[in-house]
Amino acid sequence: MKQEKSFPKFLLPMYLWAVLLVALPLGYFIFLSFLKQDMTYGFTLSFTLDNYKRIFSGDYQDMMLRSVAISGLTTLLCFTVGYPFSYIMSRLSGRARSVVMLLIVIPFYTNSLLRTTGIITLLSSNGLINTLLTHWGWIKEPLSLLYTPGATVVGMVYSLLPFMILPCYSVCQKLDRQTVEAARDLGASRVRSFFTVTLPLTLPGILSGCVLTFVPTIGMFFISDLLGGARSSMLGNIINQQINGRNLPFAAALSVVMLAMALLFIGIYRAFSGKSELEGIA
Amino acid sequence: MEPILALRGIRKAFSGQAILKGIDLSVEQGGFVTLLGPSGCGKTTLLRIISGLLRPEEGKVFFRGEDITALPPEKRNFTTVFQGYSLFPHMNVAQNVAYGLKLRRIPVPERRERVAQTLRMVRMEGMEKRRVTQLSGGQQQRVAIARAVVLNPDVLLLDEPLGALDLKLRREMQAELKELASRLRLSCVYITHDQEEALNLSTKIIVMNEGKIMQTGTPDEVFNHPANRFTADFIGDSNLYEGTVEKTRDGVCAVTLPFGTVFAADQGFAAGQKVGVCIRPDDVELEKSSAAGSFCRGVVESRAYFGSVEKTTVRLADGGVIHSNRRSAGEQPAVGDEVCVGVSPSRVALFREERV
Secondary structure, rough: OOOHHOOOOOHHHHHHHHHHHHHHHHHHHHHHHEEEOOOOOEEEOOOOOOHHHHHHHOHHHHHHHHHHHHHHHHHHHHHHHHHHHHHHHHHHHHHHHHHHHOOOOOOOOHHHHHHHHHHHHOOOOHHHHHHHHHHHOOOOOOOOOOHHHHHHHHHHHEEEEEEHHHHHHHHHHHOOOOHHHHHOOOOOOOOOOOOHHHHHHHHHHHHHHHHHHHOOOHHHHHHHHHHHOOHHHHHHHHHHHHOOOOOOHEEEEEEEEHHHHHHHHHHHHHHHHHHOOOOOOO | OOOOEEEEEEEEEEEEEEEEEEEHHHHHHEEEEEEEOOOOOHHHHHHHHOOOOOOOOOOEEEOOEEEOOOOOOHHHEEEEEEEEEEOOOOEHHHHHHHHHHHHHOOOOHHHHHHHHHHHHHHOOOOOOOEHHHHHHHHHEEEEEEHHHHOOOOEEEEOOOOOOOOOHHHHHHHHHHHHHHHHHOOOOOOEEEOOHHHHHHOEEEEEEEOOOOEEEOHHHHHHHHHHOOOHHHHHHHEEEEEEEEEEEEOOOEEEEEEEEEEEEEEOOOOOOEEEEEEOOHHOOOOEEEEOOEEEEEEEEEEEEOOOOOOEEEEEEEEEOEEEEEOOOOOOOOOOOOOEEEEOOHHHHEEEEEEEOH
16 A cells, blocks of 8 residues: 555554553453453453443442542642742742742652652641640640541642642743733733733643643542542542452443543633643643 | 923832933923933833833932822823733734723723724724734734824833834834824834934934933934034944144134044034044045045045945044045045045034043
């Protein structure tokens, strides 16, 4: 065939890579999600929609909503903390900026299990916060901070904050400050110029940051495992449980749902920003 | 008449470095005042202080006699055409122009009417829906002017608005801007480092250098009567010499230069005083034979052709040179020819030579 002749050979490893490591596993678990569970072999080769029916039956509705709520709250908090932070950081002098950047990146490169364990020592009933509050006499009994959805959110915000900060910082840095001054000059107050110029011009970075925090939180399980306790198990935790419980087809179906949610969110991003690539990543 | 805008004793420093060292200026109603100076002389900083985007460390800004130094930019009805335009890239042409009107809560029908009218004025009608990022430099320029002018500003500030355009477009826009400013009776403060632009547009030129005002005057004054070496050198081509006033009689002043004695109109200098002498190349006449008004001789060193003018460099007796842009009446002197150099006394400008 003509096409095969013109196929550039040096691209072959890339295609091999994509097929072996992306397409095959993806196809495999989508295929798996339509099969029946089998205790001995993991699954049997008989087609069924039961896995999906079970997900949408209502038993898992609360868990789904909680997952989305926790992810959404995490994203919102990351934005609330990360955006002003990025904005201020982009206005620092070169030296101060690289120091702050280093402070963001160091925890980013630290093992996340370790960091999550660190949060336990902060939040547990004999942890730092409770000890201090009791010591100052503000509280009599230690507060139960750990093993709550709140603790999960704290852990997730802490882990994912860099993913919000980096794209936001990237757009804030690119923002031409003179356009903001032009707005002031034409009669806009500080607040008005922020909402009519700064915010719209940095929106691509904000949306990109939201995708980068929301999508991983949906599937993250170890943080809610360690910090959240039973009442705040999320989609990722259920998938993990199903894999450990040898119900691979059901775990696969849950994963497909998770993937669909992530794709939906990225689709929303594309529609809003008109871009196919995430801002501030390249 | 009270000036519409006045600055008194403005000082500003950035991280300990003085940028403005005591600036006084005033803008008359309907005046076109140009701040002219090399880059880094503080003119943009001064403009930002007028607009309110910067606060001076010392000094006051007055609008119609009222102190507005502490007023934020949005409370001053001054608008700026920024260098590089700074249009809002997320808005189209009409939205950019309507931005200030919207903030002033002008009702929609009037807003639409004023935007359309202003865009017509800058010859951008029919472009309302275009994204500003798709416009050429000249078009962006027009939108930036429209955005500032549509608000009927008390003072229009322009920061090198034509700096990014090519020569031909620049000339065109200069003419349009001049016409627009006089039609709308706008009071303008204009920044440029281009002396030709300044001479063409202004009613008043303020020559600045290193944070200080070197001279304030009409285009004619700063061009023909420079007050100091900086102004003489910065504005236009010039032959600059140092000399001593020999005597003054009947309104004519004789000044001794190292290579001869030149006559100038009496400009109030006393005999024995050291003065700077500025002779524009356009006024230097070269003749093969000694003619009236010639004050020294020299040898033609080089000739350079620039289309409309031909620049001749003449080496003088003391080793210095004088440049001439004039064509001789008869045969053009060739390189190596000896020539007589002359200038009309009325075209010789004297200034106090500041000793550094």
